[in-house]
Amino acid sequence: MTGDFNTNWDDVPDTDKNAIPIGWREAKDVRAVKLTGSIRGAPVSGYFELASDVTDRKPYADHFRIEVKCLWYGRKPKITWMHITITGECKIIEHYTGQVISNIGGNRFR
Numbered sequence: 385m386t387g388d389f390n391t392n393w394d395d396v397p398d399t400d401k402n403a404i405p406i407g408w409r410e411a412k413d414v415r416a417v418k419l420t421g422s423i424r425g426a427p428v429s430g431y432f433e434l435a436s437d438v439t440d441r442k443p444y445a446d447h448f449r450i451e452v453k454c455l456w457y458g459r460k461p462k463i464t465w466m467h468i469t470i471t472g473e474c475k476i477i478e479h480y481t482g483q484v485i486s487n488i489g490g491n492r493f494r
Contacts, residue, residue, distance in 0.1 A: 389460035396457035399425040400490055407455070407487030416480035417450055420472030423488060424456060428468065433484045434476070435465040441474055450474065457489040 397403075403426035415434045422428060432452035441448040449467040456466060466488075 389455065390458065391460050391462045393456075393459050396459055396489075397424075400457075401425040403457075403488050403490055405430065405485045405487070406489045407458075407485070408483045409486045410482070411484045412481045413479050414481075414484075416477045416482075416484060417452065417474060418477060419450065419468065419470055419474045421450075421468040421470045421474075423454075423466055423468045426488060427471070428485070428488060429472075431477075431480065431482060431484045432468070433480075433486075440476070441470055444469070447471075448474070454485055455487040455489075458487060 403424065405428065411433050416431050417434055418431050420429045432454055435451040435453055438451050441450040448470045450470060451465050451467050454466045
């Protein structure tokens, strides 16, 4: 997932407990993670491509997070990729090929 991404978050919610995956893409031979977690209040589960420099999950407060190449309501954070809080399974997969979640948002953004 490369390219120029919109990083203006003025018209998207900071949190949304009802957000769901709304975009997928085909990944080929990437480092990925299969996880159960949450992002900005929304529960998520599935395959995500790891951000380029990620080697493992990282402690954050009283839990762990992992950085993945995923958008929120079609927007990318300004500096890094999305940090998903791990709430269950977290398995890193080397050389993954298949569908990955690429965007999380609400029904109006489908």
